[in-house]
């Protein structure tokens with residue numbers, strides 16, 4: 328009887344994803360090289376330097392616990408469709424650090440003391456909603472509490488904010504030693520800062536993290552890889568795979584706080600970052616300045632709006648390398664088309680946390696034959712190497728880097 332290690336299981340999953348890509352490419356009539364039956368070599372899964380308690384961000388829900396208490400702070404088990412959702416405490420989770428569990432425990436104590444109800448189903452009323460905890464290796468802790476205002480007026484809201492602040496600064500929650508306490512009024516599942524601002528109730532507006540010797544400022548709504556040690560390993564590999572030299576311009580598409588581009592800035596001519604979340608690009612610009620990096624520019628906006636314009640009149644003769652790292656929704660077709668139609672881009676790194684999802688559509692759009700009907704004129708890309716990273720130990724997921732060249 329042979330038990331496979333978690334990394335072997337993950338490797339098998341990634342191989343299946345590459346097999347699917349290979350089959351789709353063949354269906355498109357593309358003659359793919361097949362070392363080991365795949366369209367490109369698949370390297371072994373790169374391990375995470377930290378396996379337990381690696382998460383720097385955890386999201387805790389509020390719902391009914393196994394004992395029926397509706398003010399339970401934890402993680403969902405069950406499904407909405409099965410109508411059997413229960414909220415269980417996160418104590419058993421190996422990937423969540425003790426600090427996050429402690430803040431969740433304190434928040435639970437706070438809402439159990441509060442006369443206000445939890446908001447479980449929007450139409451049934453209630454107020455207290457999810458808690459996000461972010462920590463950094465500097466020992467910083469940011470807590471973000473989401474609250475449904477329902478019919479409460481400004482005065483009643485101010486009272487609740489004051490009580491929450493008091494609990495975490497001078498009450499039982501003070502043991503959490505929060506660096507920042509944010510409050511967001513939210514009438515939806517998720518709200519951006521623009522839709523409903525993150526209100527700082529206490530402490531510093533940002534937390535700070537170090538990655539590959541650079542210091543990064545992180546706003547409450549800015550993305551940051553959840554496994555900082557894993558991110559360092561990933562970014563080092565991106566450095567090598569990009570083969571970016573002193574005259575290269577690097578496009579960092581979906582750049583978040585600028586981590587990828589800034590960690591490569593010293594070895595290239597220029598970094599151009601594009602990111603939809605305004606606070607994240609503000610962080611990126613601050614991060615560049617703080618770390619003394621001046622060969623970069625960051626554009627706020629959706630990549631599908633910014634990139635086509637940027638590349639349509641591209642005349643710079645310097646080599647252009649693209650790194651794309653979109654969220655699960657993948658890249659908009661206009662982004663792929665702009666990349667394909669820009670002849671200067673010969674090398675592209677696609678980093679995906681869900682390569683079997685929407686990213687698969689992007690891979691095919693990058694590699695399919697030119698299609699005048701879809702205004703895809705440029706030469707197709709060819710998948711050349713796949714490297715999975717164990718960014719999320721204790722889960723089935725990997726971060727996959729696919730290198731495309733043409």
Ligand SMILES: C[S@@+](CC[C@H](N)C(=O)[O-])C[C@H]1O[C@@H](n2cnc3c(N)ncnc32)[C@H](O)[C@@H]1O
Nearest residue numbers: 550552581582583602603604629630652653654
């Ligand atoms: C997986 S994160 C990667 C961030 C960054 N590369 C990093 O390693 O920290 C994806 C980022 O894409 C941004 N994003 C999502 N949709 C976008 C779009 N249409 N255009 C530009 N950025 C987008 C998100 O806000 C998020 O910061």
